[in-house]
Amino acid sequence: MNLILKKRQLTPEIAWFEVEAPRIARRWKPGQFIIIRPNQDSERIPLTIVDGDPGRGSIVMVVQAVGKTTRITVAKEEGEYLADVVGPLGEAASIEKAGHVLCVGGGVGVAELLPVARAFRQAGNFVTAMCGARTASLRILDEELRQAADEVIWATDDGTAGFHGNVVQCMAAWRAQQNAPPATVHVIGPIPMMRAAADLTRQWGVPTFASLNPIMIDGTGMCGGCRITVGGKVRFACVEGPEFDAHQVDFDELIRRTNAYRAQERLVLEQHECKLKLVN
Numbered sequence: 001m002n003l004i005l006k007k008r009q010l011t012p013e014i015a016w017f018e019v020e021a022p023r024i025a026r027r028w029k030p031g032q033f034i035i036i037r038p039n040q041d042s043e044r045i046p047l048t049i050v051d052g053d054p055g056r057g058s059i060v061m062v063v064q065a066v067g068k069t070t071r072i073t074v075a076k077e078e079g080e081y082l083a084d085v086v087g088p089l090g091e092a093a094s095i096e097k098a099g100h101v102l103c104v105g106g107g108v109g110v111a112e113l114l115p116v117a118r119a120f121r122q123a124g125n126f127v128t129a130m131c132g133a134r135t136a137s138l139r140i141l142d143e144e145l146r147q148a149a150d151e152v153i154w155a156t157d158d159g160t161a162g163f164h165g166n167v168v169q170c171m172a173a174w175r176a177q178q179n180a181p182p183a184t185v186h187v188i189g190p191i192p193m194m195r196a197a198a199d200l201t202r203q204w205g206v207p208t209f210a211s212l213n214p215i216m217i218d219g220t221g222m223c224g225g226c227r228i229t230v231g232g233k234v235r236f237a238c239v240e241g242p243e244f245d246a247h248q249v250d251f252d253e254l255i256r257r258t259n260a261y262r263a264q265e266r267l268v269l270e271q272h273e274c275k276l277k278l279v280n
């Protein structure tokens, strides 16, 4: 059981949690993740470790309410418990001194970008964080990003803040104004966004890493749930990733596998919401 020490509601659907997890806080590295179960009868969900404080014995995670389990998690409050938190899992992000690093995040991926951007900056790089949101009020962790990166550029779909358009269109417009391409690009977010970003940086000729988010079950390389194809080879995101060369990832297969259980997920969510209405 892991105690929720603090909660912030970042948007109506996205919540930030500081959770007691001293052993994970001592060992985690940027890019790694945890697998949690909010309740003992819940399914497991993988979440990026957004921050960790060994002194407080706590880690930070950010959750977007999408399906039944994420909704149950987002509904948790300070002082309540998560049934279990396992981690740190996966490989750390490859952080090196490259020069100018462009970190691109979309949706809740902005939270996942934060530790990676911070680590690149601490390694001596100039970091541009480029983030996408549907509208100005759905931008998250702006203040934290400004502390972690050298510059922060927002794109909003409706143009209410920053660049008017999606984050990949923003990348293209930004590049047109730069004298030179960035040395490396790191992308985290929805799969179509990562694929479009990878297509663009392939044209730029810039090495690009994507932090992938396939379906995960055990997180230990045993179940095969997170199988992906990178450069024609089968890889397991939970133990060999989640970061991979974005130009080599078979995004079509990743989308197919991620959508494989959509009908069941929709049904489980409908049943969950139906029970909530009965209770209320």
Ligand code: FES
Pocket (backbone or CB within 6 Å): 215, 216, 217, 218, 219, 220, 221, 222, 223, 224, 225, 226, 227, 236, 237, 238, 239
């Ligand atoms: S989650 Fe089971 S093999 Fe990766």
